[in-house]
Amino acid sequence: MxxxxxxxxxxxxxxxxxxxxxxxxxxxxxxxxxxxxxxxxxxxxxxxxxxxxxxxxxxxxxxxxxxxxxxxxxxxxxxxxxxxxxxxxxxxxxxxxxxxxxxxxxxxxxxxxxxxxxxxxxxxxxxxxxxxxxxxxxxxxxxxxxxxxxxxxxxxxxxxxxxxxxxxxxxxxxxxxxxxxxxxxxxxDRLNLVLRENLTGIRVIRAFGREDSERDRFDHASSDLKDTAIRVNxxxxxxxxxxxxxxxxxxxxxxxxxxxxxxxxxxxxxxxxxxxxxxxxxxxxxxxxxxxxxxxxxxxxxxxxxxxxxxALPDIEDPTQPSRPSQRGRLEFRDVSFTYEGAEAPAIEHVSFEAGPGEVTALIGGTGSGKSTLVSLIPRFYDVSSGSVLVDGVDIRELQQEELRLKIGYVPQKALLFTGSVTENIRYGKQSASDEEVREAARIAQAAEFIDGLDEGYDAPVSQGGSNLSGGQKQRLSIARALVRRPEVYIFDDSFSALDFKTDARLRAALKQETQNATVLMVAQRVSTVMDADRIVVLDQGRVAGIGSHDELLRTSDVYREIVSSQLSEEEMGKRAEEGMS
Missing domain, CATH: 1.20.1560.10 (ABC transporter type 1, transmembrane domain)
Structure with missing residues (x-):
């Protein structure tokens, strides 16, 4: 004390x-x-x-x-x-x-x-x-x-x-x-944890009719605290x-x-x-x-x-003499491995690939294959266990964290919004953004239509966690937040999952025009989202199972063919193959 x-x-x-x-x-x-x-x-x-x-x-x-x-x-x-x-x-x-x-x-x-x-x-x-x-x-x-x-x-x-x-x-x-x-x-601490989980997961609790069990769990934590407090008193x-x-x-x-x-x-x-x-x-x-x-x-x-x-010292510290990038927007994973603390096996093992400006690189793989872990290494949410991640030709550990993250427009897997207005949430990506820049980012993210439909438009309030918006609306606002920043590297971590196919296609077409000079890294579950990417990296249990275009991977990667066959019909696969041959 x-x-x-x-x-x-x-x-x-x-x-x-x-x-x-x-x-x-x-x-x-x-x-x-x-x-x-x-x-x-x-x-x-x-x-x-x-x-x-x-x-x-x-x-x-x-x-x-x-x-x-x-x-x-x-x-x-x-x-x-x-x-x-x-x-x-x-x-x-x-x-x-x-x-x-x-x-x-x-x-x-x-x-x-x-x-x-x-x-x-x-x-x-x-x-x-x-x-x-x-x-x-x-x-x-x-x-x-x-x-x-x-x-x-x-x-x-x-x-x-x-x-x-x-x-x-x-x-x-x-x-x-x-x-x-x-x-x-x-x-x-325990009581706060139970209460927080109960409040944030109220929809799941009600959907599965677990109110009584959650009430019992809270009562147990509360009674445990009460008993200790009584002993002290x-x-x-x-x-x-x-x-x-x-x-x-x-x-x-x-x-x-x-x-x-x-x-x-x-x-x-x-x-x-x-x-x-x-x-x-x-x-x-x-x-x-x-x-x-x-x-x-x-x-x-x-x-x-x-x-x-x-x-507690942060595991990641800025270098005393940061390096200066000589390129713009180039991303490279060089023999990267990563293991979570306390885990028995690595989440990522010996991953290597490059992504350049004007290219769309997609990551696809089964659940638990390491896609989200891989992209979380780029902004240095975690540091690699071995190997190196390079942005603009420089190891990210040699860059100031603030400088590194200014280069990145990150759209998380779970869309997270803050209390405030729609404009404030989009402007979160760039505080100095003008109203015109905010509207342009919303238009590209296919959010302008639903925003204009709100009673107060861009001044409409967003409640805690965006609970007054649908999943697709929240995702589009998260994408607009990244777009308004106009970064060198875009990271979309399964950011299109809540969108219907029509909106998904329109959004990807709009993004293609907007991100011509930027590097785009896209994590996705749907083959239809990644099949037009310049490069697809297939992950399987933390390892690279194939790199190439959609058509190349159909010929060379068993893992990719299995993913495609589980989502596309044989007719669609054949049609795509014929298009590739022609």
Missing amino acids: LKLFRMLKPYRVGVVLVLLMVFVQALAELFLPTLMADIVDKGIVNSDIPYIWQIGGIMLGVAMIGMLCSIAASYLSAKVSLGFGRDLRSRVFSHAQRFTLKEFDKFGTASLITRTTNDITQVQQVLTMMLRMMAMAPMMMIGGIIMAVSKDAKLSLVLVVVIPVLALLILLIGRSALPLFKAMQKKI KLMALMMPAMMLILNFSTIAIIWFGSIRIDAGEMEIGNLMAFVQYAMQILFSLIMVSIIFVMVPRASVSASRINEVLD
């Missing part, structure tokens, strides 16, 4: 002012019992009314100073802790933005959300308490001990017995609570009654032994009253420490989880 508190440097003035206000408040509260003792021993005993009014006025002034300092300290500590929480959230978010998919797979989306929200809130709350209570408690305890000893040193021996007992109780409970707090944070519930019991017995002991000393003429009544108040201040300062001990273990767990994110 101390590592995170280094981020308090911009707020050091506020921290110093809080500590100063707390110090003045502590002095004021420590001074009040002495003034009260003077009123009793000098004013009341001697029936000196003017003296009582005089000291009473001073007490009122001291109490007002303490109150104002308390208000100022509360305001400043809240301001410092909230600013710290905001900065820490921004830092965690910015750092996570640099993660590769490998780090996202490691932490998990639900856990990263918990760490950015719940965990940071825990640390923020403890910081507020530390600035107030943790600063106040030692001041009150040390000051109280000094003032109590000054009133009666022998009576202070009661505190010598009580304070270690309280400290030991706090330590034992704190040590017992720490493992439970760790378990709680993990169970919050039972443990914490023991602390306050035990401390109050010790506190009350301490008060009885002080009054008992104090009355003996008063009877012997060794102590005055006012000093005994002041001593009781100082003893209460000392013991309450320990109670404040116990409250912090309730919060600190959980916050320390949260802090370690936040530090795990901040200490």
Whole structure:
């Protein structure tokens, strides 16, 4: 947690002012019992009314100073802790933005959300308490001990017995609570994961009638968290009654032994009253420490989880001396292999091919053949295990990630849209795009017709995830988002699967004109989508099973013929073969 508190440097003035206000408040509260003792021993005993009014006025002034300092300290500590929480959230978010998919797979989306929200809130709350209570408690305890000893040193021996007992109780409970707090944070992760899956997969859940089982799964995760929270709270519930019991017995002991000393003429009544108040201040300062001990273990767990994110170095880093490309738009895979972390077998093995500007290169293969994995290596979502991927004649590991991705227009397999308008989603590919560029990209992507049909046209709202649009509409907007960028390399990762054959054909014809000077890499499941490509790369279990045109592969690749025969009739295959012969 101390590592995170280094981020308090911009707020050091506020921290110093809080500590100063707390110090003045502590002095004021420590001074009040002495003034009260003077009123009793000098004013009341001697029936000196003017003296009582005089000291009473001073007490009122001291109490007002303490109150104002308390208000100022509360305001400043809240301001410092909230600013710290905001900065820490921004830092965690910015750092996570640099993660590769490998780090996202490691932490998990639900856990990263918990760490950015719940965990940071825990640390923020403890910081507020530390600035107030943790600063106040030692001041009150040390000051109280000094003032109590000054009133009666022998009576202070009661505190010598009580304070270690309280400290030991706090330590034992704190040590017992720490493992439970760790378990709680993990169970919050689990609850978030179940909730997120339930909300995002609600259509599938309802389609298969699995509402009851999902409700049971959520209840199990929620009950698991509840049980652990109850165990923690039972443990914490023991602390306050035990401390109050010790506190009350301490008060009885002080009054008992104090009355003996008063009877012997060794102590005055006012000093005994002041001593009781100082003893209460000392013991309450320990109670404040116990409250912090309730919060600190959980916050320390949260802090370690936040530090795990901040200490995680992205698997992919920019080179210190990036290379400068000498070509434009040429893509090459050179003996590329890739294995997912923890996987037993490579997803891609010894893949080599080239794709140049003005060419359409298609990737086709069965489910799990490695098509999407292959294209995810180009923007460096993952780094190759061996071999190299070259863009513009340069190994992508020698390029700045931002520079590399500016060259690429990527359309993912699952169309993902953001909340906002249609225009904002298309302009996501190029922030500076004009309205005319946005409309042109939509026209090429065959999206203009359905956009014009919306009530608000290009200003029509897009709900979260594009849930108010059909699958085909979302895919066309994703394609328009890539087109507006006018990149050197287009990657279409099975981006036409939700389109009907007529729209698919119109879109490919429009793309052919638009991408004449760019390299196009197209992943597809349908043979009709790839059969006109300049080059088709057939993948089978992560390996290249053939490269060539449609007609060449029909003659040379068994895997490709099997794919074609499963989708096209013999008549269509024969017709295509005759066209190729002529």
